[in-house]
Amino acid sequence: MMKRFILVVIFAGFASGVLATQASAQEAQTKSLSQSLGVFVYPGQGQTPEQQQADENECYGWAGETTGIDPFQPGTEPAEVSGVGGSGAKGAARGAVGGAAISGMTGGDTSDAMLVGTAVGAVRGRRKAKKAQEAEKKQAEAAAQAADQERVDTFNRAFSACMEGRDYTVS
Numbered sequence: 001m002m003k004r005f006i007l008v009v010i011f012a013g014f015a016s017g018v019l020a021t022q023a024s025a026q027e028a029q030t031k032s033l034s035q036s037l038g039v040f041v042y043p044g045q046g047q048t049p050e051q052q053q054a055d056e057n058e059c060y061g062w063a064g065e066t067t068g069i070d071p072f073q074p075g076t077e078p079a080e081v082s083g084v085g086g087s088g089a090k091g092a093a094r095g096a097v098g099g100a101a102i103s104g105m106t107g108g109d110t111s112d113a114m115l116v117g118t119a120v121g122a123v124r125g126r127r128k129a130k131k132a133q134e135a136e137k138k139q140a141e142a143a144a145q146a147a148d149q150e151r152v153d154t155f156n157r158a159f160s161a162c163m164e165g166r167d168y169t170v171s
Helices: 002-029 033-037 049-067 087-106 110-165
Strands: 041-043 168-170
Touching: 033 049, 033 110, 041 049, 049 110, 110 168
Parallel strands: none
Antiparallel strands: 041 168
16 A cells, blocks of 8 residues: 555656646747747737748748858857966976075975975966966856857847848837
8 A cells, every 4th residue: 555655656746747847848839939039029010920920930041041140059169278287397396496495595405395395386386277277268168158149149130130121120
């Protein structure tokens, strides 16, 4: 009896998840092309919803041909950022020189000071390079996002011009 109850509860949860997914898919299908583009279109000459849909489809095709852009296709990927290669070695060299200089001033063992300076310099160099790499990656991602937005804006201007030519008010 308990097993049946558990199975019923599991099935009910699964069924509700499937129904929710189907409802959101149907909702997406009822969205017009202009709504998907984020453009507001008003029929200025009393065009029917069917005529507006046909005009939107034709203007979508025209805007794509004219601009060479499809806003529903992904844009450019961010450029690869350079690695940190050599940063640790450069930092190690600087640290070794610094360690030798300090030991020379204090009269300590130069080789031990150079080893400590090398280790500290290597760690410092890698940290600095990693921070620079992260900043470069964020900058590349922001540039790619701006380029994608510019592509969509260009397409939307062409789409809007076509719809306005067919007596729609677009914003």
